[in-house]
Amino acid sequence: MNDNELQKLVEEVSLQFFHSEFKHTAYFNPRLRTTGGRYMLRTGNIEINKKYFDYHGKTELINIIKHELCHYHLHQLGKGYKHKDRDFKMLAKAVGAPRFCTPIPNETKQQNKPFHIYQCVTCSQTYKRQRRINTSRFVCGKCRGKLILVKS
Structure with missing residues (x-):
């Protein structure tokens, strides 16, 4: 599917579910990472x-389009277009637009980042950190003892 086909699909969905025209542009943005789509105010x-x-295919795409068209049409009418607004919640429910898109499994996995483990010399309290810390500057929060790097 290309941008022209997406534009036609958005116009069809707008007429079918919202009974109103979509007069702007819809396109694929390859830079989007964590969201299915967005409406530009x-x-x-x-x-x-x-x-x-x-x-996920065309059905998930249509759900994302319906969600974004809820924002679009409410904003064009001057009504509450934000997720928390009553108008948005009512319109989304009426057209069957989901609040969140179905996640992509490999996108939601947290990367296995290396951890640095520090331990207090005095009380043996351990600290797990993603970033390295300056052990000459920071001390144990429990007893104010000296920290050493146990595992990097």
């Missing part, structure tokens, strides 16, 4: 994450 355009279409 300043321009009125909708950006979609193509990875969700590639992984």
Whole structure:
């Protein structure tokens, strides 16, 4: 699917579920990482994450489009378009737009980052940190003893 096909699909979904035209541009944004799509307030355009279409298919793409069109149409009408607004919640429920998109399994896994383990010389309290710390500057929070690097 390319940007032109996406534009046609967004226009069809808008007419079918919202009974109103979509007069702006919809396109795939390859830089989106953690979200399925976003509605741009300043321009009125909708950006979609193509990875969700590639992984989950057209039904998930339509759900993302419905969610973003809720933002779009409410903003165009001057009503509450934010997730917390009553208007948004009611419209999303009426058209069957999900609040969150289905996650992509390999995207949600936390990377195995190396940990640095420090231990207090006095009380043996251990600290697990992702970043290295300066042991001459920082001390144990429990007894104010000296810290040493046990495992990097």
